[in-house]
Amino acid sequence: MGRNLVYPKVDKNTVHRKSDRASYDLQTIHSIINSTPVLHVSFNSGDPEDPFPTILPMIGTMASFEYPSADLNEPLDCYLHGYVSSGIMKRARSTSGNALPITIAATRVDGIVLSLTPNSHSYNYRSAVLFGYGSLVEDSEEKMWAMQTVTNSVVPSRWDNARSPPDGSEMASTTILKVKIVNGSGKIRTGGPGDEKKDMEREDVVGRVWTGVLPIWETVGEPVRGGAGLVDQVPEHIRIFQNNMSETNEDYAKTAAKAKSPAGKGY
Amino acid sequence: MGRNLVYPKVDKNTVHRKSDRASYDLQTIHSIINSTPVLHVSFNSGDPEDPFPTILPMIGTMASFEYPSADLNEPLDCYLHGYVSSGIMKRARSTSGNALPITIAATRVDGIVLSLTPNSHSYNYRSAVLFGYGSLVEDSEEKMWAMQTVTNSVVPSRWDNARSPPDGSEMASTTILKVKIVNGSGKIRTGGPGDEKKDMEREDVVGRVWTGVLPIWETVGEPVRGGAGLVDQVPEHIRIFQNNMSETNEDYAKTAAKAKSPAGKGY
Incomplete structure (x- = not known):
């Protein structure tokens, strides 16, 4: 569509450290979320005595x-799949x-970056954070669609290749949390080590220390x-998924x- | 030492859903943390206008x-490595x-569990959550030790095989956050699908749907x-790490x- 939408850069989501690796681009951020098998979801309990986010x-x-x-x-919503009695669903309700x-x-780890000095060691990685407001999906058509979409996001076409749709008790025991996103950011590192001049000039260091990247990927x-x-x-549908996933991950990491290494210090 | 220490089971850390998969055992929880390449760290900004955990x-x-x-x-502390000017370090200070x-x-994903119905699909996984109070490490001996320990936790023996110790400016630009843990929990799933009786009795379902596990592991x-x-x-030191890591991960996932499948429903 020729557009290149970005999340608004405000204090909460602005990447200060290594800002050249930051991205506010919807496509980049949404791709990281959708290609990560498990998301970490954080919220506060609402109990003023409890200082720890869950x-x-x-x-x-x-x-x-x-x-x-x-x-x-x-613009997209984040649909999270859960059990009706789980804490987060009770909290949202x-x-x-x-x-x-x-x-x-x-966060996906794509490699370990080994530079001359431990201080500039790093990972190649893709990470994304989204902020939003979660509510339970009440509409049964939307809920069914979300269950299908989440299932097929794990293994494409799985919904039709399993016993679907869910029956009444399965619909009742499953809760879908829809998070309306208000902001987000991403951060990506690729490339080899970023060594520092003071180490590169030392023959005893460059002659002794192996530098490079150990690519890491998820194999199916x-x-x-x-x-x-x-x-x-x-x-x-499983063979295609298995092969595509392993190949895509391996290609990306390698x-x-x-x-090209990022400019400046490594980590 | 024959002991089997556990984190205290209080409301905050008690696993209610699929509680048979829960663990409060220090060894189990600490092992998951130490074998996960990147941790997700959450805290509140302290700004009452900002409802989102970071x-x-x-x-x-x-x-x-x-x-x-x-x-x-x-009992152990969690040492987190960061840059002196990063938001979390400023916040802790x-x-x-x-x-x-x-x-x-x-969280580590070890496999995708495909059952007869999407509703009982699952992952094999190991996840751990810790709650604690973070403070900056001020003691220079402890800071140097922590930098070495964190480096070697990524690739064993890397500290001695790179240009170490860090110099004065590297020490000054690095901050170590020490989190004193007050509680935690873990959750682990292994095994094949947990199918439900109502599907197992349907010949059209068991005759059509492939069930099993796609093992997933991180390859180096x-x-x-x-x-x-x-x-x-x-x-x-790199060859040993590469081979050990890939082998250990593959063996675990397979x-x-x-x-043996867990009792009851699958996910």
């Missing part, structure tokens, strides 16, 4: 029910206006049959390791 | 400066009593030379995929 690992995806064909570079302030984080291994299904052959 | 990806490790030989099953309430989360790839170092051959 953090939960949750499964979720960016999508739009109003505009299902929306691209990743368009009891929050005034049914809008719980929520922070969502996703050979499917292990289990459970009650009687199907022996691994179906196509390309990131070989990318 | 989440930062950070590098850190559990260790004890007072008892450096302490095992993972003993300005917090009364120099003790900022912090929540630390680590062939080191890519870069940066200013002139050493050509990949040194032993073993988890083949483990």
Whole structure:
């Protein structure tokens, strides 16, 4: 669509440290969220005696029910999947206006960057943080759509290749939290080590210390049959996912390791 | 030492959902934290107008400066590595009593669990959450020790195999946040799908839907030379790390995929 939407840069989401690695671009941030298997979701309990934010690992995806064909570079909601009696769902239900302030984080590690000195060691990584207000999805059509969207975000086409749709008791026991995003930011590092002049000039250092990147990626291994299904052959939707995922991850990590190093110090 | 210390089970850290997967055991929780490359650290800004917890990806490790030989099953502090001017360090410095309430989360995904119905799909995973009070490490001996400990937690023996110790300006620009842990919990899932009786009895379902686990693990790839170092051959400490890490991760994910399925519903 030729647009390049960005989240507004305000104090809360502005990356100060290594700001050249920052991104406020919706497409970049939404892609990181959607390609991370588990999100960390943080919120406050509301109890003034409890100073600690809660953090939960949750499964979720960016999508739009109003505009299902929306691209990743368009405004999207974050749909989080959970159990009806879980703490976060109770908290969202009891929050005034049914809008719980929520922070969502996703980080993927793509490599370990080994420079001359430990101080400039780093990771190649992709990280994203979103801020928004969570409320429970009450509309049954939207809820069903969100369950399908979240399922297919884990393994594409899985919904149609399993026993769906869920029945009444499954619908009742599942809760979908929809987070309306108000802001966010991303940070990405690629490339080799950023060594410092003072070390590069020392022959004893450059002659002794190995520098470079150890690429790291998530491999999806050979499917292990289990459970009650009687199907022996691994179906196509799983084979495609397995191969695509492993290849995409490996390619990204290796390309990131070989990318031009960032200017300045490494970490 | 024959002890099996656990974090106290209070309202804040008690796992209600799928409580049979919960662990309060120090060794289990500390192991998850120490084997996760990047931690998510959450805290509140202190601004009453800002309802969103902040989440930062950070590098850190559990260790004890007072008892450096302490095992993972003993009380440990979480040492987090950061830059002196970063927001969290400023926040810790300005917090009364120099003790900022912090929540630390680590989650590792070990597999995708595909059951007969999307509703009981799940991940095999290991997750840990810790609650504690963060303060800046002021003692220079403890700070140097923590920098070394954090570096070696990423790649064992790297400290001695790089240009160390850091010089004065590197010491000044680095801040270590020490989090005194007051509580925590862990949650682990292994095994195949937990299918439900109502689906297992349907021939059309068990005859059509593939069920099982896709094991997932982090692979450490062939080191890519870069940066200013002139050493050509990949040194032993890196080879050992590369092989150990990939093997350990792969073994864990495959073993988890083949483990006995948990009782009851799957996810």
